[in-house]
Amino acid sequence: MSRSWIWLQLLIGWLPVWALFSLMIYVAHGGDLYGAMRVALRMMVLAAILGVAVHRLTGRVPWPYPFQLRFVGIHLLAAAAYASTWLLLNNLVESVIHWRWVSALGPGLGPYLITGVWLYVMVAGVAYSARAAERAAQLRSLEARSQLAALRAQLHPHFLFNALHTVVQLIPVDPRAATRAAEQLAEVLRSVIDQPRELWPLAREWSLVERYLAIEAIRFGDRLIVQSDIAAAASAITLPSFALQTLVENAIRHGAAPRIATTTLRISAKLHDQQLHLSVCDDGEGADPQAIEAASGTGLRRLRERLALLYGSRARLELNRLAQGGFCAELIIPEQAPIPVLEPEHD
Template sequence: MRQYSIPAPVKETPLKPDKGMNHKDTDSFYVPDLCRVRAVFMLLITSELLVLVLAIVQAQNSWIDWNYFGLLSLFVQWTTLTSAALICLLRPRLARMSNSRATMTIAAIVLLDVLAFSLFADSVLHPQPGVALWQGIAKKLLLALLIVLMVLRYFYLQHQWQQQREAEMQARLTSLQARIQPHFLFNSMNTIASLIATNPEQAEEAVLDLSELFRASLRTDDQLIPLNRELELCQRYLAIESLRLGERLQLEWDIQPGLGQQVIPPLTLQPLVENAIYHGIQPRPEGGVVRVEVSAKDHFVYLLVQNPAPESTERQHQGNRVALSNTQARLQALFGEPAVLKHSRQGNTYTVTLRLPRRSINTSNRQSRNRP
């Protein structure tokens, strides 16, 4: 039988934090970053829909008052863009305020903006000011105040929902990281004990590998890590299992170069490799091959884990359900719809495939700091 050696661990490039910038305040601020094109686009679309509703209500002899729609669209779009630009520039300062004070400041910015554009527009359309003019401006200010308060309330609820979602995801990660199975620990300790007398150097390496596995299980701060760190963890795990299973465990690695800084949630690939051994190799007296493949195509990175299919389908389903469901939930929370996890069985081969959007660790850090 062929024996495949485990490749040497890839050295990890340390991450250098940005100097002179503190993003903790802006990350916890409930108002999204209005410097982002998507946020501004959504504001413009929402405001234009509101203008359309007002134009339909204003019309008397037709479905819509197009003159009113055009003038109001011009006024609202300019007000929205200038207000978003001011809030974007002041966001670092607003983030250091309390939520109530930041809300009042944003409302004041929008009202002053509306007042300035109202005075300018009315000075052009109605050169002679009067009581009716000031009543119209007061109505615009009242309407703007109600709208901005509703929008800020929506932002606040979205922020609360996002924090709850991240807390649930962190709880899932903590639960998964604590799930290093007791039988693996006992088997590893027995293997190490048997090696102490015959091969102390190999026993020492196994102890180091085991300690690194448990260190990773206790590290709960990182939501995303470089792929090379996850691969190194898998290599350490497989090195321990190779000591126990011997020639029954054969490994195939096919790692495309240049993907070491691809981001991946911690303990995503290792549980899949663990399931491959527990359900595909351990029950078989003759053992089998576990194949780990990483490749990139277009804007995605594909991670594939293959192992001999277990004889019992029910056992396979029960054993993989927790790991796959946890992994799928974490991928969806971090990457959204572009991230896909699927598993299939073709003949005697069971395959789990992960598809992640291609993103380096530095790019991901910048996006996480700018996310709403």
């Protein structure tokens, strides 16, 4: 949350209190409403400045579980100090404005002190509520981060299995090709291990996909044609790691692998309406989207779960059978990256 947004929230929070004090002063002392609003504004500014100290105190004295009398005692003393200081500062300001000392003693002392204590309770209550909400958000973020880490940990073996399966299939047929595929796989794994991040730029994802496709090109030979159209403006957009990779694996597994004929794989990435559109399409026989998702096992299901955790309803994965034959998977995510706190920390 930006600092300017925090200050705006604080300002909005004090506005109702200022309006209430303006009305109370106007009703109690008469005069013009504008004058009452000026006096109330001065009082609220002083209360807000002292509220900074109250906010810091709530950080040093957390809400106890279970409740403790020591906690009550600390805040009783702090409330008395807050109310007394607030009253004294108000009198000092009044004295400077009127060029004469305005005594704090008198019939209005009691109501002023009670008002000061009430302001302290209000500020402390809001501060504790804000801290509780912040802790809850941090816990949700940590939980989401843990879930993402678990999903990513499951996705890596899934990718590794598919790549190793390609190498194993090549060994009895073409040992040299199997060696080249193993070398390509080593490069892929090195790039993954070097940066085990939840999010990375499309340019890095595409580099990974190109290495993977190089492995599959050794396996399929002329039976696999890859056409790519990656917009330069889209390369810097961040996306979940292995997102495009998962779609490519799925297309090869269900589009190219079952066929003897040549399969054309079309991969595109473009920006439209502040969204990144990734599509992976093949010209195979096509299949029912639900059957494809069920047969894909871990890959697509884990990708959907990661998208939900990172983007909520702002991202979607669409699977469609093409009318002219073939299958197309399209991933649509916001151009703006999700909350940075969800980015896993490096060990």
